[in-house]
Amino acid sequence: GFTCGIVGLPNVGKSTLFNALTATQAAEAANYPFCTIEPNVGRVSVPDPRLDVLAKIAGSGKIIPTQLEFVDIAGLVKGASKGEGLGNQFLGNIRQVDAIVHVLRCFEGEVTHVEGSVDPIRDAEIVETELMLADLESLEKRVDAAAKKAKGGDKEAKALVDAATPALEVLRAGKPARTAKVAKELETVFNQLQLLTSKPVLYVCNVDENAAAEGNAYSAKVAAKAKTEGAETVVISAAIEAEVAQLEPAEKQEFLASLGLTEPGLARVIRAGYKLLDLITFFTVGPKEARAWTVHRGARAPEAAGVIHTDFERGFIRAETIAYDDYVACNGEQGAKEKGLMRAEGKEYVVKDGDIFHFRFNV
Numbered sequence: 001g002f003t004c005g006i007v008g009l010p011n012v013g014k015s016t017l018f019n020a021l022t023a024t025q026a027a028e029a030a031n032y033p034f035c036t037i038e039p040n041v042g043r044v045s046v047p048d049p050r051l052d053v054l055a056k057i058a059g060s061g062k063i064i065p066t067q068l069e070f071v072d073i074a075g076l077v078k079g080a081s082k083g084e085g086l087g088n089q090f091l092g093n094i095r096q097v098d099a100i101v102h103v104l105r106c107f108e109g110e111v112t113h114v115e116g117s118v119d120p121i122r123d124a125e126i127v128e129t130e131l132m133l134a135d136l137e138s139l140e141k142r143v144d145a146a147a148k149k150a151k152g153g154d155k156e157a158k159a160l161v162d163a164a165t166p167a168l169e170v171l172r173a174g175k176p177a178r179t180a181k182v183a184k185e186l187e188t189v190f191n192q193l194q195l196l197t198s199k200p201v202l203y204v205c206n207v208d209e210n211a212a213a214e215g216n217a218y219s220a221k222v223a224a225k226a227k228t229e230g231a232e233t234v235v236i237s238a239a240i241e242a243e244v245a246q247l248e249p250a251e252k253q254e255f256l257a258s259l260g261l262t263e264p265g266l267a268r269v270i271r272a273g274y275k276l277l278d279l280i281t282f283f284t285v286g287p288k289e290a291r292a293w294t295v296h297r298g299a300r301a302p303e304a305a306g307v308i309h310t311d312f313e314r315g316f317i318r319a320e321t322i323a324y325d326d327y328v329a330c331n332g333e334q335g336a337k338e339k340g341l342m343r344a345e346g347k348e349y350v351v352k353d354g355d356i357f358h359f360r361f362n363v
Ligand code: GDP
Pocket: 008, 009, 010, 011, 012, 013, 014, 015, 016, 017, 107, 108, 109, 110, 111, 206, 207, 208, 209, 237, 238, 239, 240
């Protein structure tokens, strides 16, 4: 699975957001309920209106959305990289995730702030500094050791040094490792370094209830910061999300509309996380079920087949493929076939977002 780690200083609304995510899932997903793997880990369905369209055309009995994993990573405080608070455990948890959802407090309110005032830019910098310090320390150790081996002619060690050097330079200049320019042929080695600050980041601005639709001055500052970093921002009110999560579907739309919203903020967080991870969706559609599946952009057909079952990948022969738009325009598989819009694709085929597949394979 693909995992987003929710991070941020204490009392910014991480747990409120996580609990709203889980409560929504428990309420909505009858077929594929939210599942709590550990107390702080949960899988959420990725909202995708295309699934409803496909299920209607095919008369599918069930709709099964694809999923994304969220982890609530508590315990970051100033000094975490030096082992303060839950420091080391916290950093270890972040190393495991594919992307970071960084929650920033943009609401005033009565709630105590660990730093004494509301300032999301300062908070973001505190968190990022801890992550950069942790990266710097772990990289320096590894590069020192590898440099010695590289002198002795060890090629792997040399590659590690070459991949890590640009990251060390930017980290020493106080910038995250994701800003490092790494040569194409060293990208795999670079990714294996599992640096905390090379992971993609989504800023979630947690604003007061009255600012949920438009954001406020704090979230505007975060958006400006994100823009300079090529990062994304989502504005939500975790307090509203917690309330919405408890409502029946009909009440939900009414409540959201009264706040000037068309959908829960959570849907935007989930979609932004999906985009952040550079994931795409393909479908399998039949009378039994219409189902969405996830692969990384750039994946080839056998890899997509393998997401469904390892046997499909091992014995892969070909994929029969219809693009989503063609499927809808032809009112389903039969129509698409008649128009010659069902293609036979081989092992090298690169999956496109929205592809509808049948896989042919040897057992
Ligand atoms: P965490 O420590 O980051 O997990 O923060 P929590 O989710 O536990 O929230 C800390 C406190 O802030 C709780 O008392 C929440 O009720 C409150 N809180 C969270 N989000 C909001 C919000 O959008 N508005 C207001 N006014 N309070 C919030």
